[in-house]
Amino acid sequence: MTKAIMIQGAGSNVGKSILVAGLCRHFARQGLQVRPFKPQNMSNNAAVTPEGAEIGRAQALQAKAAGVAPHVDMNPVLLKPESEVGAQVILQGKRFATLKARDYATAKPQLLASVLESFHRLAEGVDLVVVEGAGSPAEINLRAGDIANMGFAEAADLPVVLVGDIDRGGVIAQLVGTQAVLPAQDARRIKAFLVNKFRGDPTLFADGQSAISQRTGWHDLGVLPWFDGAWKLPAEDILDLSSRAGGKIKVVVPKLPRLANFDDLDPLAQEPDVTVAIVPLDHALPGDATLVLLPGSKSTISDLEALRRSGWDIDVAAHLRRGGHVLGLCGGYQMLGQRIDDPLGIEGQGGTVPGLGLLDVTTRMVPEKQVVLTAAHHPASGTDVEGYEIHIGETTGPDRARGWLQMNGQSEGAASADGRILGTYLHGIFAADGFRRAFLNELGAASSDLQYDMTVEATLDALANHMAAHLDLEGLLACATDLPVSAR
Known part of the structure; x- marks a missing residue:
């Protein structure tokens, strides 16, 4: 039976993509057949799959972490912004339409059917699907027709792990506040939380972890210190682009x-x-x-x-x-x-x-x-x-x-x-x-011995080791629900 877990964020850019990559590498090394999945991504940094389809680059990296080729079903909806109010919609790897935000909302029911089709097809015959949300479920103004966060979790009947970003501050409010604003049926889907991007001694946040657990009732998966090697992995979004000092x-x-x-x-x-x-x-x-x-x-x-x-x-x-x-x-x-x-x-x-x-x-x-x-x-x-x-x-x-x-x-x-x-x-x-x-x-330039692909692989291994050392990954796996794929 296939298990699945959805990683959602208490805000944007909390590190969901890299966490999913690390989980894919960790569980693949445990001998599981793992697949990444993101129902809806928004990025102009696309990857091309062997069948000539487009998906988000983050899902291509996550596939690499899982040790498999990228596939169109890993990211069935990709939004590629063309203006401040409109985006090209890539559906199951092919151009579907160019829509303004309001028009996109009316297309979501049709898109959700394709998203679920891709998800169930991807899940067949594998052990674990690690699903990545987009943005945050706390944006309850977007809940109606949602296909990226709780709307998809409800449609696929998935449990959720919520991630907070302590680097930007206010992480207790991020996590507890998310539970407070969510509709009750959505809040019940969250089974556990983790805190990402901690700088310094993570034991200093023990009281904060207790406060979050007491207020939410969620299982505490731990605090993940800042991962210094993240810059060696392909950037997902234009916001992740930054200068890098080096040589002449x-x-x-x-x-x-x-x-x-x-x-x-x-x-x-x-x-x-x-x-x-x-x-x-x-x-x-x-x-x-x-x-x-x-x-x-x-x-x-x-x-x-x-x-x-x-x-x-x-x-x-x-x-x-x-x-x-x-x-x-x-x-x-x-x-x-x-x-x-x-x-x-x-x-x-x-x-x-x-x-x-x-x-x-x-x-x-x-x-x-x-x-x-x-x-x-x-x-x-x-x-x-x-x-x-x-x-x-x-x-x-x-x-x-x-x-x-x-x-x-x-x-x-x-x-x-x-x-x-x-x-x-x-x-x-x-x-x-x-x-x-x-x-x-x-x-x-002077010659170097950099082997780029091997560096990416080594960084994914280091990321998986880093997560295993600091997080309760067995507890996370225990949160995953069995999917009755064979019955569908």
């Missing part, structure tokens, strides 16, 4: 509003000779940059306009005059061209906008989205890479003749005549150790 090679990344698929930065941040500088809007790009990296974008045209408003087009031109390098990935690649044509208004009003004019290519937006895992070869270094494409748009032009990657027997990407400006649709290339070293060596 400075990779500068403009933090555009709709930044997407920025996992390319994670391996670079771990290189000892590389400093990754994330530059917020309306701040000048540093003049000592070695490489300006324009990552992917959920809304290329909108982000290109934001880039110009911040004066970053001028900064990039000055960077190139100083002999610097520029790399555009996916949406960043499209921005580097002469123009972007959007005759169907896929990204807004439609029409043509000028690009940065740094590569002699043009992009035409088309309705069909390219979502695929793929492999490529880098002839200049003789190294291979594995990555993924996730984009709309077709790019053509003379500089495509200098494609610097080989993919499926054809050249991929574009390059300027002097090779200092590069663009490609392929994400994930810096996870390949050989290519990353060769690329950085060309920029003047």
